[in-house]
Amino acid sequence: MRIVYCINSISHIGGIARVVVAKANALAAIEGNEVWIAYTDVDALNPHPALPLDSRVHTIDLGIRYYADDTRGLYYRLRADTLLRRRHKAALSKVLDSVQPDIVISVGQSEKYFLPKLQLRKRPAFVREFHYNKRYRHEGARGAIAKIKATLTDFYDYSLQLRRYDAVAVLSEEDYRLNWSKSRMAGKTHVIPNPLTEIHDISADMNARTVVTTGRLTYQKNHEALLRTWSIVARRHPDWKLVIYGTGELENSLRQQISDLGLDNSVSMPGNVSDVCAHMAGGSIFAFTSRFEGFGLVLLEAASIGMPAVSFACPCGPRDIITDGVDGYLVEPGDENALAERLCHLIENESLRRRMGTEALKNSRRYAPAIIAEQWMNLFRKLLK
Secondary structure (H helix, E strand, O other): EEEEEEEEOOOOOHHHHHHHHHHHHHHHOOOOOOOEEOOOOOOOOOOOOOOOOOOOOEEOOOOOHHHHHOOHHHHHHHOOOOOOOOOOHHHHHHHHHHHHHOEEEEOOOOOOOEEEHHHOOOOOOOEEEEEOOOHHHHHHHHHHHHHHHHHHHHHHHHHHHHHHOOOEEEEEHHHHHHOOOOOOOHHHEEEOOOOOOOOOOOOOOOOOOOEEEEOOOOOOOOOHHHHHHHHHHHHHOOEEEEHHHHOOOHHHHHHHHHHHOOOOEEEEEEEEOOOOOHHHOOOOEEOOOOOOOOOOOHHHHHHHHHEEEEEEEOOOHHHHHOOOOOEEEEEEEHHHHHHHHHHHHHHHHHHHHHHHHHHHHHHHHHHHHHHHEEEEEEEEHHHHH
């Protein structure tokens, strides 16, 4: 089976790039498969793939470079939506006509609207992956104008464009149940979670008096709620520390909040790190306070090193990954007092912490790349039947 992934970049730091490389590697390891990744952009500072690529995965640099224009003003954004889009269509059509794949998967933001409309010599089955939940535009919209824009974009995307795809893949049962099960695309929508992007022998240090989290420092990740929660925890357990890995546009305001709450000696923000799991393993509890998610890959990564999580049960993902009271705790979104109580409960009960960590590790094995790759193969076989 010939499979082509279309994505913006596999070198820029981010969960989507790691997930796509992990899936491509796992699919390429299946006898009879040939896998390509066609991408538009390369991170000039770090041009290598986000994860090591299997030698059996072919990569194609389309040379479009949308990201180069991201911060250069309206003219360049319009140029990206016109001239660069036309170049992208032509380059991708040429590649697909050459490869003649059986399956083509849209992962990036740049090809999703035009991909199924390409005029190709051989029509493959087209699949659209969602790495956010269906309502992510509304959940991230702040203000009336942003909400109107989200409504119009949703209509254009879900009502006019999405029906051209042969299948849609979403990441969680929760997303499917809440947002897709009663839509016109319900029959074409399939739930396939993200895989673990790396299998390793790292284990969390259950003796560590450290709570960790990782993620972009943005509105979505809601670190300000975690800091308010930590101000409660730190009063009861001043010998424990909170470490927040990541960078983003809210870094300065979060550092100011740390100072305002008197947490300078209790909270550290080291920035981005290259090996996330190795650094997370320096803690014994993972905290997660996102306002919304597509899946919450970091919860899975924490579980894979035997670390229990205390998480807001935000839409969508945590409810699929965490079994409340077994391998972690789920707390109603926004309930900072309950989050603090659950963190303190794990801090005060080392044996419980260890037991939940063991269950989290067992749970994470369901997401091994080979297992997730077989779920994808089942979908591909169905589409090609």
